[in-house]
Every structure is written in C-alpha cells, then in structure tokens.
Amino acid sequence: MATSIFALFSIKDLLDILLVATLLFYLYRTMKDSGSLDIFVGVMAFVVAWVVMYKMMDMRLIGTIMDKFIDIGLFILVILFQDEIKRFLTELGSRRGLKLFEKIFKSKTETEEEKKWIMPVVYACMNLSKTKTGALIVVQQGMPLTDYERTGDIINADINSRLIENIFFKNSPLHDGALIISGKKIMSAGCILPVSHDTNIPRYLGLRHRSAKGIAQATDAIAIVVSEETGRISYAHKGELHLNLSNTDLEHALAALVEKD
Numbered sequence: 001m002a003t004s005i006f007a008l009f010s011i012k013d014l015l016d017i018l019l020v021a022t023l024l025f026y027l028y029r030t031m032k033d034s035g036s037l038d039i040f041v042g043v044m045a046f047v048v049a050w051v052v053m054y055k056m057m058d059m060r061l062i063g064t065i066m067d068k069f070i071d072i073g074l075f076i077l078v079i080l081f082q083d084e085i086k087r088f089l090t091e092l093g094s095r096r097g098l099k100l101f102e103k104i105f106k107s108k109t110e111t112e113e114e115k116k117w118i119m120p121v122v123y124a125c126m127n128l129s130k131t132k133t134g135a136l137i138v139v140q141q142g143m144p145l146t147d148y149e150r151t152g153d154i155i156n157a158d159i160n161s162r163l164i165e166n167i168f169f170k171n172s173p174l175h176d177g178a179l180i181i182s183g184k185k186i187m188s189a190g191c192i193l194p195v196s197h198d199t200n201i202p203r204y205l206g207l208r209h210r211s212a213k214g215i216a217q218a219t220d221a222i223a224i225v226v227s228e229e230t231g232r233i234s235y236a237h238k239g240e241l242h243l244n245l246s247n248t249d250l251e252h253a254l255a256a257l258v259e260k261d
Contacts, residue, residue, distance in 0.1 A: 117159045117181055118254045124164035125226055125233050126247045134175070134228030135168040136208045138193070139254075140182040143219045149180050152191035159186055168226075178211065178223075194218050201241065212236040222257055224250070 027040060050066045053059045121137060128135045138145065153174060157163060159181060167189045168175045177190035196213035212223035216236035223236040233250055234243045237257060245253065 115255060115258050116184065118251060118258070120159050120161040121164065121181070121224065122247055122251045122254070124161040125224060125250060127161070127165055128168055128226045129231040129233055129247075132228060132231040133165075133168055133170060133226065134208060135164075135224075135226040136178040136193070136212060137164065137224040138178050138180045138191070138212075138215055139222040139224070140180065140187075141220045141222065143221070145180055145182060145187075145219065145221060148178075148191050148193060148215070149182070149188040152177050152180070152188040154188050155186050156188075157186045159184065178215075193223075209234060209236075209241065213239065213241050216240070222254065224254075 024044075046066070046069070050069075053062055054064075054067060117139065121139070125135065125137070138148070155167075163186065164179065166172065167179055167186075174190035178193050179189045180187050180191055193211040194214040194217075195207065195210045196217055198213060198217075201210060201213060206227075206229070208225045208227070212225045212234070213236045215221055215223050217239045220238065225234045225236070226232075227234070232243070233245045233247070234241060235245065235250065235253065236242070242253065
C-alpha cells in the first residue's frame with residue numbers, strides 16, 4: 001500500500017505542493033503586513049469549507065451555491081486587495097527579484113556604500129529630536145518610490161544632515177510632507193504618502209506615524225519618524241512600527257535592515 005502511494009507521488013507533485021505552500025505563506029505575510037489578516041483567514045476558511053462540502057462530501061446543494069461564490073470570488077478579491085496585488089507585481093518587477101544574485105556578487109565596498117546615508121539621517125534625527133521638530137524620512141529599498149516622489153518637490157541633492165534639518169524646520173514650506181531618499185540622493189520633499197488605517201496603531205500617534213506605516217505596508221521602504229509632540233524617534237518597515245528608539249538603536253536597526261535587504 002505504502003509503495004503504491006509513493007509510486008503515485010512524483011517530484012512534480014512535490015514541486016506543486018511547495019509552490020502552493022510558498023504562495024500561501026507569501027499571501028499570509030502580505031496580508032499580515034497590510035493589516036488584512038482577518039480577511040485572508042476568512043477567505044481561506046471559505047475555500048476549505050467549499051473543498052470539504054462539495055469535493056469531498058459531495059453535498060451538491062450547498063456546494064453549488066458556494067461554487068457560484070468561488071466563480072465570482074476572484075473579481076471580489078481583486079477589488080479588495082488591489083493595493084496588495086499592485087505591491088506584489090511591483091516587487092516582482094523590481095530589482096528585488098535579483099536580490100539573491102546581488103548578494104552573491106556584491107563586494108564589501110558596495111555594501112558599505114549603501115550604508116552611507118545612515119549616519120547623516122541619524123544625526124539629523126538626533127538634532128530634530130532635541131528640538132521636538134517633526135519629521136518623516138522615507139528611504140527607498142528595492143521597490144521604486146517614483147509615484148510618491150512626484151507628489152512633492154524634486155530636490156535631487158546629496159544626503160546631508162544639515163539639509164534634512166532645514167527641510168523640516170517649522171517655517172519651511174516642505175516640513176509637513178515626507179522626505180524621500182533614493183540611492184545616494186535626497187530625491188524629493190513635501191511628499192504625500194498613503195495613510196495606514198490599521199486599528200492597532202495607538203491613538204496617541206499622529207498622521208506622521210500612520211503615514212510611515214502606510215508606506216511600509218505599500219512598499220518595502222524604511223520610514224523614519226520624529227514626533228513633534230515628544231521628540232521620540234520611531235521607524236516602520238514591512239508593515240511593522242517600532243517606537244521610541246534611541247539614536248544608537250536607530251543606527252543599529254537601520255544598519256541591520258540594509259544588511260538584511
């Protein structure tokens with residue numbers, strides 16, 4: 001009996017199972033990052049119930065009704081998860097698809113070059129924190145932020161802590177928006193970001209923190225926030241918001257994220 005089961009189970013079947021498992025894991029992670037995990041669990045529960053009732057137990061009436069929902073379910077899911085689908089396709093088409101090969105052939109010098117933005121940003125956040133000057137700094141990773149850059153004023157300047165501080169100076173016309181760093185440049189400032197509607201965000205946090213989490217849910221960017229009320233520093237990445245960091249904590253966290261990505 002065991003021999004016949006293994007005879008029917010080929011390498012193609014194993015590959016099929018691994019691909020489905022990988023897809024489900026990616027969907028789970030994406031839904032969790034975007035705060036839509038409950039919807040994902042509900043959809044999976046419906047699919048499992050449909051398979052059990054219609055395919056396994058042959059309950060034709062309820063199975064036929066659920067089958068009709070399955071037929072139109074794809075269109076409903078596209079409407080519900082259009083942002084997540086856009087993120088998946090953008091990430092698939094970005095340079096992150098070649099990340100493994102980049103890590104293999106990337107030299108230590110190139111890795112150090114990628115970290116050069118960290119210290120100017122940390123110094124700027126430290127000074128902004130002392131004066132309780134609000135700031136929102138977004139650092140592009142693998143996924144492009146071109147659409148968000150266009151919502152602000154293009155600067156295209158070298159990364160400099162003094163320039164960052166001047167942009168977020170309270171009388172500056174650009175201080176209310178986000179500053180976007182791409183590569184070795186400050187690309188734009190005064191940018192508009194998507195706002196997260198995650199109900200788990202503490203109520204005492206303002207629009208900057210919600211925007212930081214919003215861009216971290218929509219892309220793989222790192223979003224750093226300096227609170228105008230308290231001067232505390234936080235950052236968001238991959239849908240997670242990390243609050244109340246010291247200057248040293250911020251430096252170590254950013255270095256670790258760059259190394260990981």
